[in-house]
Amino acid sequence: MNRIIDLDEKNLMITMEGGTTLSQLLEALEKQGKLFFPIHPGDEGAEVGGMVATNAGGTRAVKHGIMRNHVKAVEIVLATGEILHLGGKLLKNNMGYDLMQLVMGSEGTLGVITEVTLRLYGKSEFSNTMLVSFQSRREASDAVPKVLQSGITPLACEYMDRELTLASAKDLGLVWPAKKGSVDLMFIVDGVNEDNLYENCGKIVDICGQYGAVDSVVAESAKEQKDLLAVRSNCYVPYKSKVADITDIAVPPSAVPDFFEDVRKIGEKYDNPIVSLGHIADGNMHNFLMNRDGKLPENYEDMKKEIYQTAIRYGGTITAEHGTGKTRTDYMSLQFSPKELEIMRSIKKAFDPNGILNPGTIFHETAG
Ligand SMILES: Cc1cc2nc3c(=O)[nH]c(=O)nc-3n(C[C@H](O)[C@H](O)[C@H](O)COP(=O)(O)OP(=O)(O)OC[C@H]3O[C@@H](n4cnc5c(N)ncnc54)[C@H](O)[C@@H]3O)c2cc1C
Known part of the structure:
Protein backbone atom coordinates (compact mmCIF):
# COMPACT_ATOMS: atom_id res chain seq x y z
CA MET A 1 0.00 0.00 0.00
CA ASN A 2 2.55 2.56 -1.10
CA ARG A 3 0.92 4.34 -4.04
CA ILE A 4 0.81 8.10 -4.35
CA ILE A 5 -2.82 8.64 -5.27
CA ASP A 6 -2.96 12.33 -6.04
CA LEU A 7 -0.50 15.24 -5.99
CA ASP A 8 -2.97 18.12 -5.97
CA GLU A 9 -1.02 21.26 -6.91
CA LYS A 10 -4.04 23.57 -6.79
CA ASN A 11 -4.96 22.67 -3.22
CA LEU A 12 -1.29 22.12 -2.22
CA MET A 13 -2.05 18.63 -0.91
CA ILE A 14 -0.87 15.10 -1.53
CA THR A 15 -2.85 11.91 -0.93
CA MET A 16 -1.12 8.56 -0.64
CA GLU A 17 -1.60 5.06 0.72
CA GLY A 18 -0.55 4.48 4.32
CA GLY A 19 2.53 2.41 3.45
CA THR A 20 4.14 5.12 1.29
CA THR A 21 7.56 5.87 2.75
CA LEU A 22 8.82 9.36 3.51
CA SER A 23 11.53 8.77 0.92
CA GLN A 24 8.87 8.04 -1.76
CA LEU A 25 6.95 11.15 -0.74
CA LEU A 26 10.11 13.31 -0.96
CA GLU A 27 10.98 11.77 -4.33
CA ALA A 28 7.52 12.62 -5.72
CA LEU A 29 7.89 16.21 -4.51
CA GLU A 30 11.42 16.47 -5.90
CA LYS A 31 10.06 15.41 -9.28
CA GLN A 32 7.28 18.00 -9.08
CA GLY A 33 9.89 20.60 -8.13
CA LYS A 34 7.91 23.38 -6.45
CA LEU A 35 6.23 21.93 -3.37
CA PHE A 36 7.63 20.89 0.00
CA PHE A 37 6.56 18.77 2.97
CA PRO A 38 8.30 19.92 6.15
CA ILE A 39 8.16 17.02 8.64
CA HIS A 40 11.32 14.91 8.70
CA PRO A 41 11.69 12.54 11.65
CA GLY A 42 15.20 11.42 10.70
CA ASP A 43 14.24 8.09 9.15
CA GLU A 44 13.17 8.26 5.50
CA GLY A 45 12.06 4.63 5.68
CA ALA A 46 9.19 5.75 7.95
CA GLU A 47 5.78 5.23 6.34
CA VAL A 48 3.28 8.07 6.28
CA GLY A 49 0.78 5.84 8.13
CA GLY A 50 3.46 5.34 10.80
CA MET A 51 4.31 9.04 10.89
CA VAL A 52 0.63 9.80 11.51
CA ALA A 53 0.30 6.97 14.06
CA THR A 54 3.33 8.29 15.97
CA ASN A 55 2.55 11.99 15.35
CA ALA A 56 6.16 12.35 14.25
CA GLY A 57 7.99 15.59 14.96
CA GLY A 58 11.65 15.87 14.08
CA THR A 59 14.07 18.75 14.02
CA ARG A 60 12.09 21.19 11.87
CA ALA A 61 9.22 21.40 14.36
CA VAL A 62 10.38 24.86 15.52
CA LYS A 63 9.17 26.41 12.29
CA HIS A 64 6.73 23.84 10.93
CA GLY A 65 5.20 22.09 13.93
CA ILE A 66 4.57 18.36 14.00
CA MET A 67 2.69 15.82 11.91
CA ARG A 68 -0.71 16.71 13.40
CA ASN A 69 -0.39 20.25 12.01
CA HIS A 70 -0.17 19.01 8.41
CA VAL A 71 -2.53 16.03 8.16
CA LYS A 72 -5.75 17.01 6.38
CA ALA A 73 -7.47 13.62 5.97
CA VAL A 74 -7.03 9.96 6.86
CA GLU A 75 -8.73 6.73 5.92
CA ILE A 76 -8.66 4.34 8.84
CA VAL A 77 -9.82 0.72 9.02
CA LEU A 78 -11.27 -0.17 12.41
CA ALA A 79 -10.79 -3.51 14.16
CA THR A 80 -14.36 -4.35 13.15
CA GLY A 81 -13.46 -3.90 9.47
CA GLU A 82 -15.48 -0.70 9.18
CA ILE A 83 -13.76 2.12 7.29
CA LEU A 84 -13.76 5.77 8.39
CA HIS A 85 -12.87 8.71 6.16
CA LEU A 86 -11.89 11.51 8.51
CA GLY A 87 -11.14 15.12 7.55
CA GLY A 88 -10.88 16.32 3.95
CA LYS A 89 -9.02 18.71 1.67
CA LEU A 90 -10.15 21.56 3.86
CA LEU A 91 -8.32 24.38 5.56
CA LYS A 92 -11.21 25.02 7.92
CA ASN A 93 -13.62 22.43 9.30
CA ASN A 94 -15.43 22.77 12.62
CA MET A 95 -18.23 20.24 12.22
CA GLY A 96 -18.60 17.82 15.14
CA TYR A 97 -15.73 16.39 17.19
CA ASP A 98 -12.42 16.10 15.35
CA LEU A 99 -11.96 12.31 15.30
CA MET A 100 -9.05 12.64 12.89
CA GLN A 101 -6.94 14.33 15.57
CA LEU A 102 -7.49 11.31 17.84
CA VAL A 103 -5.78 9.13 15.27
CA MET A 104 -2.59 11.24 15.43
CA GLY A 105 -0.24 9.60 17.92
CA SER A 106 -2.62 6.68 18.54
CA GLU A 107 0.23 4.21 17.86
CA GLY A 108 -1.89 1.67 16.02
CA THR A 109 -4.30 1.26 18.93
CA LEU A 110 -7.39 2.76 17.26
CA GLY A 111 -7.23 1.46 13.69
CA VAL A 112 -5.02 0.90 10.67
CA ILE A 113 -4.29 4.05 8.67
CA THR A 114 -4.62 3.14 5.01
CA GLU A 115 -4.67 6.55 3.33
CA VAL A 116 -3.32 9.97 4.28
CA THR A 117 -3.72 13.46 2.81
CA LEU A 118 -1.00 15.94 3.76
CA ARG A 119 -0.74 19.66 3.27
CA LEU A 120 2.15 20.94 1.16
CA TYR A 121 3.94 24.27 1.03
CA GLY A 122 6.00 26.34 -1.43
CA LYS A 123 9.65 25.38 -1.39
CA SER A 124 12.18 27.67 0.26
CA GLU A 125 15.46 27.35 -1.66
CA PHE A 126 17.90 28.96 0.74
CA SER A 127 18.93 27.34 3.99
CA ASN A 128 22.09 26.88 6.00
CA THR A 129 23.32 25.20 9.17
CA MET A 130 25.33 26.92 11.86
CA LEU A 131 26.71 26.20 15.31
CA VAL A 132 26.87 28.63 18.19
CA SER A 133 28.87 27.58 21.27
CA PHE A 134 28.42 28.56 24.91
CA GLN A 135 30.15 27.80 28.20
CA SER A 136 26.95 26.72 29.96
CA ARG A 137 23.57 25.11 29.34
CA ARG A 138 21.84 28.06 30.98
CA GLU A 139 23.43 30.62 28.64
CA ALA A 140 22.50 28.52 25.62
CA SER A 141 18.92 27.98 26.75
CA ASP A 142 18.47 31.67 27.69
CA ALA A 143 19.56 32.72 24.17
CA VAL A 144 16.93 30.59 22.37
CA PRO A 145 13.76 32.61 23.25
CA LYS A 146 15.62 35.82 22.37
CA VAL A 147 16.32 34.47 18.88
CA LEU A 148 12.66 33.53 18.44
CA GLN A 149 11.51 36.94 19.74
CA SER A 150 13.69 38.65 17.11
CA GLY A 151 11.28 37.48 14.41
CA ILE A 152 13.61 34.80 13.02
CA THR A 153 12.09 31.33 13.26
CA PRO A 154 14.81 28.82 12.42
CA LEU A 155 13.78 25.52 10.83
CA ALA A 156 15.63 23.78 13.65
CA CYS A 157 17.29 24.74 16.90
CA GLU A 158 19.07 21.80 18.49
CA TYR A 159 20.94 21.70 21.79
CA MET A 160 23.88 19.30 22.29
CA ASP A 161 26.26 18.65 25.18
CA ARG A 162 29.78 18.80 23.68
CA GLU A 163 30.62 15.39 25.12
CA LEU A 164 27.98 13.86 22.84
CA THR A 165 29.03 15.62 19.64
CA LEU A 166 32.73 14.87 20.16
CA ALA A 167 31.98 11.17 20.62
CA SER A 168 29.59 11.16 17.65
CA ALA A 169 32.06 12.98 15.34
CA LYS A 170 34.84 10.56 16.34
CA ASP A 171 32.55 7.61 15.67
CA LEU A 172 31.90 8.95 12.14
CA GLY A 173 35.57 9.79 11.50
CA LEU A 174 34.72 13.53 11.39
CA VAL A 175 36.02 16.54 13.31
CA TRP A 176 33.51 18.59 15.32
CA PRO A 177 34.29 22.17 14.24
CA ALA A 178 33.36 23.93 17.50
CA LYS A 179 36.38 24.21 19.78
CA LYS A 180 35.50 26.83 22.41
CA GLY A 181 32.80 26.41 25.04
CA SER A 182 31.24 23.20 26.34
CA VAL A 183 27.76 23.11 24.75
CA ASP A 184 26.44 23.94 21.28
CA LEU A 185 23.27 25.16 19.64
CA MET A 186 22.81 24.05 16.05
CA PHE A 187 20.50 26.24 13.99
CA ILE A 188 19.10 25.44 10.56
CA VAL A 189 18.13 28.79 9.13
CA ASP A 190 16.31 29.68 5.93
CA GLY A 191 15.80 32.90 4.03
CA VAL A 192 13.91 34.18 1.01
CA ASN A 193 17.24 34.71 -0.81
CA GLU A 194 20.95 34.30 -0.06
CA ASP A 195 21.39 37.81 1.38
CA ASN A 196 18.39 37.34 3.65
CA LEU A 197 19.73 33.94 4.74
CA TYR A 198 23.13 35.33 5.78
CA GLU A 199 21.47 38.34 7.41
CA ASN A 200 19.39 35.92 9.53
CA CYS A 201 22.50 33.89 10.44
CA GLY A 202 24.32 37.11 11.46
CA LYS A 203 21.39 38.26 13.60
CA ILE A 204 21.35 34.92 15.45
CA VAL A 205 25.10 35.15 16.12
CA ASP A 206 24.65 38.72 17.46
CA ILE A 207 21.79 37.75 19.76
CA CYS A 208 23.63 34.68 21.07
CA GLY A 209 26.68 36.91 21.65
CA GLN A 210 24.59 39.01 24.04
CA TYR A 211 23.86 35.78 26.00
CA GLY A 212 27.47 34.67 26.40
CA ALA A 213 28.17 32.79 23.13
CA VAL A 214 31.89 32.22 22.78
CA ASP A 215 32.10 31.06 19.15
CA SER A 216 30.09 30.39 16.00
CA VAL A 217 30.65 28.34 12.88
CA VAL A 218 28.56 28.69 9.72
CA ALA A 219 28.71 25.74 7.30
CA GLU A 220 30.50 26.97 4.17
CA SER A 221 29.52 24.12 1.88
CA ALA A 222 26.85 21.46 1.40
CA LYS A 223 29.37 18.88 2.68
CA GLU A 224 29.99 20.83 5.91
CA GLN A 225 26.25 21.15 6.36
CA LYS A 226 25.74 17.43 5.81
CA ASP A 227 28.54 16.57 8.28
CA LEU A 228 27.04 18.74 11.04
CA LEU A 229 23.65 17.06 10.60
CA ALA A 230 25.25 13.61 10.45
CA VAL A 231 27.02 14.21 13.77
CA ARG A 232 23.77 15.37 15.38
CA SER A 233 21.84 12.33 14.07
CA ASN A 234 24.57 9.93 15.20
CA CYS A 235 24.85 11.19 18.80
CA TYR A 236 23.08 8.15 20.22
CA VAL A 237 25.27 5.56 18.50
CA PRO A 238 28.49 5.77 20.59
CA TYR A 239 26.36 5.62 23.77
CA LYS A 240 24.18 2.70 22.72
CA THR A 324 3.80 6.13 25.17
CA GLY A 325 4.39 2.77 23.49
CA LYS A 326 4.75 -0.16 25.82
CA THR A 327 7.57 1.27 27.93
CA ARG A 328 5.78 4.34 29.30
CA THR A 329 2.37 2.82 30.08
CA ASP A 330 3.33 2.60 33.78
CA TYR A 331 3.65 6.38 33.93
CA MET A 332 0.27 7.34 32.43
CA SER A 333 -1.17 7.92 35.89
CA LEU A 334 1.71 10.28 36.78
CA GLN A 335 0.59 12.64 34.04
CA PHE A 336 -3.18 12.15 33.75
CA SER A 337 -6.04 12.32 36.24
CA PRO A 338 -8.34 9.28 36.76
CA LYS A 339 -11.08 11.07 34.79
CA GLU A 340 -8.74 11.75 31.86
CA LEU A 341 -7.64 8.10 31.84
CA GLU A 342 -11.27 6.97 31.96
CA ILE A 343 -12.11 9.10 28.90
CA MET A 344 -9.07 7.76 27.01
CA ARG A 345 -10.04 4.16 27.83
CA SER A 346 -13.57 4.78 26.57
CA ILE A 347 -12.19 6.20 23.31
CA LYS A 348 -10.08 3.06 22.88
CA LYS A 349 -13.14 0.92 23.53
CA ALA A 350 -15.28 2.86 21.04
CA PHE A 351 -12.71 2.39 18.25
CA ASP A 352 -11.59 -1.13 19.18
CA PRO A 353 -14.28 -2.84 21.30
CA ASN A 354 -12.44 -6.17 21.54
CA GLY A 355 -9.04 -4.64 22.30
CA ILE A 356 -7.27 -6.45 19.47
CA LEU A 357 -5.24 -3.53 18.07
CA ASN A 358 -1.72 -3.25 19.50
CA PRO A 359 -2.66 -4.62 22.95
CA GLY A 360 -0.44 -3.36 25.77
CA THR A 361 0.38 -0.13 23.94
CA ILE A 362 -0.56 3.14 25.71
CA PHE A 363 -2.60 1.09 28.26
CA HIS A 364 -1.46 -2.20 29.82
CA GLU A 365 -4.85 -3.77 29.73
CA THR A 366 -6.86 -4.24 26.56
CA ALA A 367 -10.38 -2.86 26.27
CA GLY A 368 -13.33 -5.18 25.80
C1 LIG B 1 16.81 7.23 13.02
C2 LIG B 1 15.46 7.68 13.52
C3 LIG B 1 15.31 8.99 13.96
C4 LIG B 1 14.08 9.43 14.42
N1 LIG B 1 13.96 10.72 14.86
C5 LIG B 1 12.76 11.17 15.23
C6 LIG B 1 12.58 12.51 15.62
O1 LIG B 1 13.52 13.29 15.67
N2 LIG B 1 11.32 12.92 15.93
C7 LIG B 1 10.25 12.07 15.88
O2 LIG B 1 9.12 12.48 16.14
N3 LIG B 1 10.41 10.78 15.57
C8 LIG B 1 11.61 10.32 15.25
N4 LIG B 1 11.75 9.02 14.90
C9 LIG B 1 10.61 8.13 14.98
C10 LIG B 1 9.82 8.19 13.70
O3 LIG B 1 8.95 9.31 13.74
C11 LIG B 1 8.98 7.00 13.63
O4 LIG B 1 9.88 5.88 13.69
C12 LIG B 1 8.25 6.91 12.32
O5 LIG B 1 7.53 8.10 12.03
C13 LIG B 1 7.23 5.82 12.45
O6 LIG B 1 6.93 5.36 11.17
P1 LIG B 1 7.20 3.83 10.84
O7 LIG B 1 6.56 3.62 9.52
O8 LIG B 1 8.64 3.53 11.00
O9 LIG B 1 6.32 3.10 11.96
P2 LIG B 1 6.64 1.82 12.82
O10 LIG B 1 7.88 2.01 13.60
O11 LIG B 1 6.48 0.64 11.97
O12 LIG B 1 5.40 1.86 13.82
C14 LIG B 1 5.33 2.85 14.84
C15 LIG B 1 3.95 2.75 15.51
O13 LIG B 1 2.96 3.20 14.60
C16 LIG B 1 2.00 2.17 14.35
N5 LIG B 1 1.73 2.20 12.91
C17 LIG B 1 2.63 2.15 11.90
N6 LIG B 1 1.99 2.21 10.71
C18 LIG B 1 0.66 2.32 11.00
C19 LIG B 1 -0.51 2.43 10.20
N7 LIG B 1 -0.48 2.45 8.87
N8 LIG B 1 -1.72 2.49 10.83
C20 LIG B 1 -1.80 2.48 12.19
N9 LIG B 1 -0.71 2.39 12.98
C21 LIG B 1 0.49 2.31 12.40
C22 LIG B 1 2.68 0.87 14.78
O14 LIG B 1 1.72 -0.05 15.22
C23 LIG B 1 3.56 1.33 15.91
O15 LIG B 1 2.82 1.41 17.11
C24 LIG B 1 12.97 8.54 14.44
C25 LIG B 1 13.11 7.22 13.99
C26 LIG B 1 14.34 6.80 13.55
C27 LIG B 1 14.46 5.35 13.08
Missing part, protein backbone atom coordinates in the same frame (compact mmCIF):
# COMPACT_ATOMS: atom_id res chain seq x y z
CA SER A 241 25.80 0.16 25.03
CA LYS A 242 26.07 2.60 27.98
CA VAL A 243 22.55 4.01 27.96
CA ALA A 244 19.70 2.58 30.04
CA ASP A 245 17.07 4.88 28.54
CA ILE A 246 16.75 8.20 26.75
CA THR A 247 14.00 10.37 28.11
CA ASP A 248 11.81 12.32 25.71
CA ILE A 249 10.49 14.94 28.08
CA ALA A 250 9.12 18.31 26.98
CA VAL A 251 8.58 21.27 29.29
CA PRO A 252 7.32 24.74 28.37
CA PRO A 253 10.34 26.25 26.55
CA SER A 254 10.75 28.96 29.22
CA ALA A 255 11.27 26.23 31.86
CA VAL A 256 14.17 24.56 30.00
CA PRO A 257 17.03 26.27 31.91
CA ASP A 258 15.57 25.41 35.34
CA PHE A 259 14.60 21.91 34.24
CA PHE A 260 18.14 21.35 32.95
CA GLU A 261 19.52 22.37 36.33
CA ASP A 262 17.09 20.06 38.15
CA VAL A 263 18.02 17.10 35.91
CA ARG A 264 21.70 17.76 36.60
CA LYS A 265 21.03 17.76 40.36
CA ILE A 266 18.94 14.56 40.14
CA GLY A 267 21.77 12.92 38.16
CA GLU A 268 24.25 13.94 40.86
CA LYS A 269 21.96 12.68 43.62
CA TYR A 270 21.79 9.23 41.97
CA ASP A 271 25.44 9.33 40.86
CA ASN A 272 24.35 9.09 37.22
CA PRO A 273 26.36 11.19 34.70
CA ILE A 274 23.33 12.24 32.59
CA VAL A 275 24.16 13.89 29.24
CA SER A 276 21.59 15.74 27.15
CA LEU A 277 20.62 16.87 23.71
CA GLY A 278 17.33 17.90 22.24
CA HIS A 279 15.00 20.10 20.30
CA ILE A 280 15.51 22.97 22.71
CA ALA A 281 13.21 25.54 21.06
CA ASP A 282 10.36 23.01 21.44
CA GLY A 283 11.29 22.48 25.11
CA ASN A 284 11.92 18.82 24.14
CA MET A 285 15.06 17.42 25.74
CA HIS A 286 16.49 13.90 25.49
CA ASN A 287 18.43 13.01 28.63
CA PHE A 288 20.66 9.93 28.44
CA LEU A 289 20.23 7.93 31.66
CA MET A 290 23.28 5.74 32.02
CA ASN A 291 23.78 2.13 32.99
CA ARG A 292 26.38 1.27 35.61
CA ASP A 293 28.79 -1.58 34.76
CA GLY A 294 26.48 -2.60 31.92
CA LYS A 295 23.47 -2.96 34.22
CA LEU A 296 20.55 -0.81 35.38
CA PRO A 297 21.79 1.10 38.42
CA GLU A 298 20.15 0.56 41.76
CA ASN A 299 17.40 3.18 42.32
CA TYR A 300 17.22 3.70 38.55
CA GLU A 301 13.41 3.64 38.54
CA ASP A 302 13.34 6.15 41.42
CA MET A 303 15.63 8.48 39.47
CA LYS A 304 13.54 8.24 36.31
CA LYS A 305 10.32 8.84 38.23
CA GLU A 306 11.85 11.86 39.96
CA ILE A 307 12.83 13.32 36.56
CA TYR A 308 9.30 12.69 35.21
CA GLN A 309 7.67 14.23 38.28
CA THR A 310 9.92 17.28 37.98
CA ALA A 311 8.93 17.71 34.33
CA ILE A 312 5.24 17.42 35.19
CA ARG A 313 5.65 20.04 37.94
CA TYR A 314 6.84 22.46 35.24
CA GLY A 315 3.72 21.66 33.20
CA GLY A 316 5.66 19.22 31.03
CA THR A 317 5.02 15.85 29.43
CA ILE A 318 6.80 12.50 29.81
CA THR A 319 6.97 12.02 26.06
CA ALA A 320 7.04 14.75 23.43
CA GLU A 321 7.59 12.70 20.29
CA HIS A 322 8.62 9.10 21.02
CA GLY A 323 5.17 8.15 22.27
